[in-house]
Amino acid sequence: MSNAFTLNAETRSDLGKGASRRLRRFENKVPAVLYGTEKEPTSVSLQANELTKALENEAFYSHILTLVLDGNEEQVVLKDLQRHPAKGHAVHADFLRIDTTHKINMHVPLHFINEDVCTGAKMQGGTISHQMTDVEISCLAKDLPEYFEIDMADIEAGTVLHLSDIKLPEGVEIPELSHGEDHNHPIVTVIIPRGETADEDGEDGEEAPAAE
Numbered sequence: 001m002s003n004a005f006t007l008n009a010e011t012r013s014d015l016g017k018g019a020s021r022r023l024r025r026f027e028n029k030v031p032a033v034l035y036g037t038e039k040e041p042t043s044v045s046l047q048a049n050e051l052t053k054a055l056e057n058e059a060f061y062s063h064i065l066t067l068v069l070d071g072n073e074e075q076v077v078l079k080d081l082q083r084h085p086a087k088g089h090a091v092h093a094d095f096l097r098i099d100t101t102h103k104i105n106m107h108v109p110l111h112f113i114n115e116d117v118c119t120g121a122k123m124q125g126g127t128i129s130h131q132m133t134d135v136e137i138s139c140l141a142k143d144l145p146e147y148f149e150i151d152m153a154d155i156e157a158g159t160v161l162h163l164s165d166i167k168l169p170e171g172v173e174i175p176e177l178s179h180g181e182d183h184n185h186p187i188v189t190v191i192i193p194r195g196e197t198a199d200e201d202g203e204d205g206e207e208a209p210a211a212e
Helices: 017-027 048-055 058-062 119-123 175-179
Strands: 005-011 029-036 039-047 065-069 072-083 090-097 104-113 127-130 134-139 148-151 160-162 186-191
Touching: 005 048, 017 029, 017 090, 029 048, 029 072, 039 048, 039 065, 048 090, 058 072, 058 104, 104 127, 119 127, 134 175
Parallel strands: 005 065, 029 090, 104 148
Antiparallel strands: 005 039, 029 039, 065 072, 072 090, 104 134, 127 186, 160 186
16 A cells, blocks of 8 residues: 655654643644554654644545654554544544554445445345444555445345455455454345335235234
8 A cells, every 4th residue: 555645743742631732722733642663652743734634535544654753754554533522623643653564453444335226225125224334454554455345236135244245355354253253243234124024925925814
């Protein structure tokens, strides 16, 4: 995966909640922490408008990022983001340094395509219900996918797709699946219309007796 995002950061030494509030309020910056690869965690700050613009792109959350810290480039991924509970803007971020020899765990979005022509919905009157919008995967940084496509075109009513139905590229694993079949969670279902069953005449194919 190519590095499509670059952020500028500065080391900060003024720490604590009060310092973070001042940073956000008076300098229009967002406090963050950079950690990983057996180095000491580093407290940094980012320009709020630069981070906000990057966060508008879904790919930012599952891409390898370039963090330019005091003039030196670091390859990182976004591991955690805290937002203001009411206003929604970023108030703190955690970035993980990339070690090219060790696998990382990341959440990757699911893109459900061809829902408008889904057989179960368009032809059979079913309703598409998403149980997941992203999935946690494990891989080397070089193998990190931007997203997974789930093609809904030929999915019929009553069908449930699970984690194991996701087509994984080489080198990518879903850790949850290593814990057994009970962890093969559903990701999307095409729900059968209410009142309809596989046999509309009754369980045995006979008409129900009229009420007396």
